[in-house]
Amino acid sequence: MSESVEVALLLRWCDLTLAGLGDAREEIDALNVYPVPDGDTGTNLYLTFEAARQAVLDSDPGSLGTALSVFARGALLGARGNSGVILSQLMRAGAEGLLRGDPAKPGQMLADTLTMAADAAYVAVARPVEGTMLTVARAAAEAAQQAVADAPADPAAQMGHVVREASEAARHALDRTPEQLEVLALAGVVDAGGRGLCVLFDCAEETFTGIRPAPPRPRRPDDKLPTPASPGADLSADGPAYEVMYLLDADDPAVATLRRRLAPLGDSLVVVGGDGLWNVHVHVDDVGAAVEAGIEAGRPHRVRVTHFAEQVSQARAARAATGQGRGVVVVAAGAGLGSLFAAADTVVVRGGPGRRCSTGQILEAIRSTSRAEVIVLPNDPDTVTVAEAAARAARDEGFRAAVIPTRAQVQGLAAAAVHDASRSFDDDVVQMTSAAGHTRQGAVTIAAKDAMTMAGPCRAGDSLGVVEGDFVIVGAEIGDVAVEVVERLLSGGGEMVTVVRGTEATEALVDQVEAHVRRTRPEVDVVVYDGGQPRYPLLIGVE
Numbered sequence: 001m002s003e004s005v006e007v008a009l010l011l012r013w014c015d016l017t018l019a020g021l022g023d024a025r026e027e028i029d030a031l032n033v034y035p036v037p038d039g040d041t042g043t044n045l046y047l048t049f050e051a052a053r054q055a056v057l058d059s060d061p062g063s064l065g066t067a068l069s070v071f072a073r074g075a076l077l078g079a080r081g082n083s084g085v086i087l088s089q090l091m092r093a094g095a096e097g098l099l100r101g102d103p104a105k106p107g108q109m110l111a112d113t114l115t116m117a118a119d120a121a122y123v124a125v126a127r128p129v130e131g132t133m134l135t136v137a138r139a140a141a142e143a144a145q146q147a148v149a150d151a152p153a154d155p156a157a158q159m160g161h162v163v164r165e166a167s168e169a170a171r172h173a174l175d176r177t178p179e180q181l182e183v184l185a186l187a188g189v190v191d192a193g194g195r196g197l198c199v200l201f202d203c204a205e206e207t208f209t210g211i212r213p214a215p216p217r218p219r220r221p222d223d224k225l226p227t228p229a230s231p232g233a234d235l236s237a238d239g240p241a242y243e244v245m246y247l248l249d250a251d252d253p254a255v256a257t258l259r260r261r262l263a264p265l266g267d268s269l270v271v272v273g274g275d276g277l278w279n280v281h282v283h284v285d286d287v288g289a290a291v292e293a294g295i296e297a298g299r300p301h302r303v304r305v306t307h308f309a310e311q312v313s314q315a316r317a318a319r320a321a322t323g324q325g326r327g328v329v330v331v332a333a334g335a336g337l338g339s340l341f342a343a344a345d346t347v348v349v350r351g352g353p354g355r356r357c358s359t360g361q362i363l364e365a366i367r368s369t370s371r372a373e374v375i376v377l378p379n380d381p382d383t384v385t386v387a388e389a390a391a392r393a394a395r396d397e398g399f400r401a402a403v404i405p406t407r408a409q410v411q412g413l414a415a416a417a418v419h420d421a422s423r424s425f426d427d428d429v430v431q432m433t434s435a436a437g438h439t440r441q442g443a444v445t446i447a448a449k450d451a452m453t454m455a456g457p458c459r460a461g462d463s464l465g466v467v468e469g470d471f472v473i474v475g476a477e478i479g480d481v482a483v484e485v486v487e488r489l490l491s492g493g494g495e496m497v498t499v500v501r502g503t504e505a506t507e508a509l510v511d512q513v514e515a516h517v518r519r520t521r522p523e524v525d526v527v528v529y530d531g532g533q534p535r536y537p538l539l540i541g542v543e
Contacts, residue, residue: 006064009207010071014053016203016212021046022389024199024215029396031192034132034183035082035268036243036283036308041192043393044081048088049200050359050386051078057356068095076279077247082268083133083193085245085281086121089272090137090197093120107151107158111144114166126259126269131181133193136173140201143169160208167201167213174198240266240283243306244290248278250298258297265289283308326421326428327369330377331357331387333409334533337500344416351383352533362390366401373400373425375432379412381469400425404433407469408441409531410498410541435543440492442467442485442540444478446504479512482538486513489542490521497524500531500539509537 021028021042028042055074061067072095075088097116101109118137122128147165151158177191178184184191199215206212250258255271255278262269266284273279280300284290287305294300328345332338333352341348347365351357366374374394378387384405391401402425406412415432423431443466447458453471458464463481465473467488475481486497497517501510510528517526531539 007061007067010064010067011056013204013207014049014056014071016206017200018046018049018053019385020199020203020212021049021196022385022392024195025389026392026396028192028196031189031195033187033189034181034191035129040081041083042196044084045087045193045196046389047080047359048075048078048084049091050389051075052088052091054078054356054358065099068099071095073277076273076277079245079272079279079281081243081245082270082281082283083196085270085272085279086125086133086193087197088279089124089270090117090121092272092274093117106155107148107162110159110162110166111141111148114141114144117141124270124272126263126271127267129181131177131179131184132191133197135177135180136170136191136194136197139173140166140170140197156208160205163201163204163208167198167205170194170198170201171213240268241285241307242287243268243281243283243308244287244303245279245281245305246291246294246300246303248273248280248294248298248300249276250278251276254297258293261293261296262290265293325371326373326375326425327366327371328375328377328416328419329362329365329369330412330416331362331379331383332412333379333536334502334531336530336532337409337413338532340413340529340531341416344419346377346416351380356380356382357386359386359389359393362387363393366390366394366399367397372398374402375419375429376401376403377406377412377415377432377436378403379406379409381407402429404429404436406436408439408443408541409500409533409539410441411436411439413498413500413529414439414541414543438543439498440468440489440494440542442489442542443536444482444485444538444540445536446478447474478537479509482509482513482540483516485540486517486542489540490517490524494524494542496543497526498541498543499526499528500533500541501528502531502533502535502537502539504534505537513538513540 025042025046029040032041052071052075055070056067059070061070072092075091079085079088094113094117097113101112118141121134121137128134144162144166147162151161174190174194177194202212259271262282265286266282268283270281271278280294282290291300291303327347330341330346331349331351332341338348347369349357349361349365376387376391378384387403391403394401404415406415415436418431418435420428445464447460447462447464449460451458453474455472455474458474463475463478464471465481465485467485473481473484499510499513514526514528517524
């Protein structure tokens with residue numbers, strides 16, 4: 001299998017998994033009763049995996065080895081919460097297993113990878129507990145090893161067979177978690193982290209076989225979050241009051257000492273990483289002692305402390321302090337576009353090619369509006385899912401949030417132009433959605449490498465015309481291509497052409513497009529903005 005195909009498979013799995021975790025996030029949050037019933041396991045798993053996937057996208061890897069290395073590091077740096085830290089260790093060990101395995105024996109390589117990942121996760125947790133995502137990981141690994149014996153000879157079919165058996169075993173193990181952990185049985189739920197891990201396996205099965213198994217029936221998606229019944233548990237007055245997390249620069253011997261120092265201080269101790277960089281997670285009462293232990297071991301940084309008992313009260317206070325009215329959050333692809341959106345009284349998040357924003361960034365922007373109602377304009381097809389995840393999290397915090405699935409900057413400009421906070425929320429969303437939907441969008445760019453497009457083959461340096469997200473024109477002169485894009489967009493009619501100039505656009509290029517419209521369509525208005533976006537000399541919209 002070629003390197004490009006291997007990287008494509010990894011990215012395919014990443015995309016499916018992130019979407020799957022996004023769809024299951026609320027369900028997983030509702031299942032979250034262990035180790036702390038704070039209802040954020042689904043969110044933490046999503047944000048951890050998103051960080052790993054984003055690291056791969058940002059690196060533009062040319063080989064599977066590079067992709068797996070940045071994937072593992074991204075998971076380590078972006079791990080959130082107890083479940084996210086364990087997931088990051090599973091993915092890190094899994095990446096190492098794939099790099100060490102024998103590609104001539106893909107089924108065995110996959111089985112060994114899952115075994116290595118499960119073993120590493122058990123080692124990372126100070127006091128492993130059965131009935132958790134650790135149990136699910138081990139069951140999948142054991143099933144994968146057994147599946148190798150009767151796997152077909154064809155390499156692709158072999159991988160599909162092994163991952164299908166692992167995925168099925170993970171689901172069966174998840175169903176058994178209430179039998180192994182009393183708190184789950186009392187609450188009537190399966191383990192939240194294990195449910196999230198099943199999403200990863202199910203999406204791996206779809207990646208290799210084209211078929212994703214039906215998800216399990218949610219146990220109690222509409223019930224309120226359960227609280228511990230016994231005194232001394234987390235989130236009670238007598239239990240560990242704080243979650244402490246930090247990244248740590250330290251060598252292996254120092255980390256071994258750190259584990260021994262932290263273990264008596266509390267519970268849920270997980271230390272993952274390697275090669276001098278570690279992610280430390282623990283629940284304690286004495287925050288200072290936990291951080292001091294890190295200082296003695298090496299250099300702690302990105303220290304994050306969460307007070308469990310205050311989480312709910314802080315969320316309520318934030319909702320109470322949130323003003324009436326409506327805010328708009330916009331993802332802008334360039335400095336000029338950011339200024340345009342900011343002038344329309346929106347909160348701007350920088351994004352665009354090579355600078356994809358995260359769920360956390362959009363969620364923080366929603367919070368920063370200090371408004372009870374918020375509308376989000378992602379302005380990019382890859383950011384729509386991220387924005388929807390942020391909106392779901394915001395709704396859990398008490399915001400009324402909606403995402404208008406704008407897939408281009410010019411659609412966002414059109415939607416922002418008709419925003420009116422004096423209207424009802426629903427009416428405003430409808431009007432903005434209509435404005436975006438009636439804006440046909442295109443762009444011109446330069447091919448970075450030889451490739452096959454919908455318009456035929458292109459070579460590096462060719463000019464490419466984009467209409468509604470598809471490459472439909474290949475040409476030598478960028479001005480001619482831009483004019484053709486405008487003509488195609490205007491073929492269905494239109495009253496105004498919006499041209500957004502990027503960093504690589506010349507005055508002559510903009511003048512050529514503007515002059516063409518004024519000469520051939522005098523009834524159509526032309527508006528030119530300085531967007532400052534990279535990679536796309538011109539973004540074009542027709543309303």
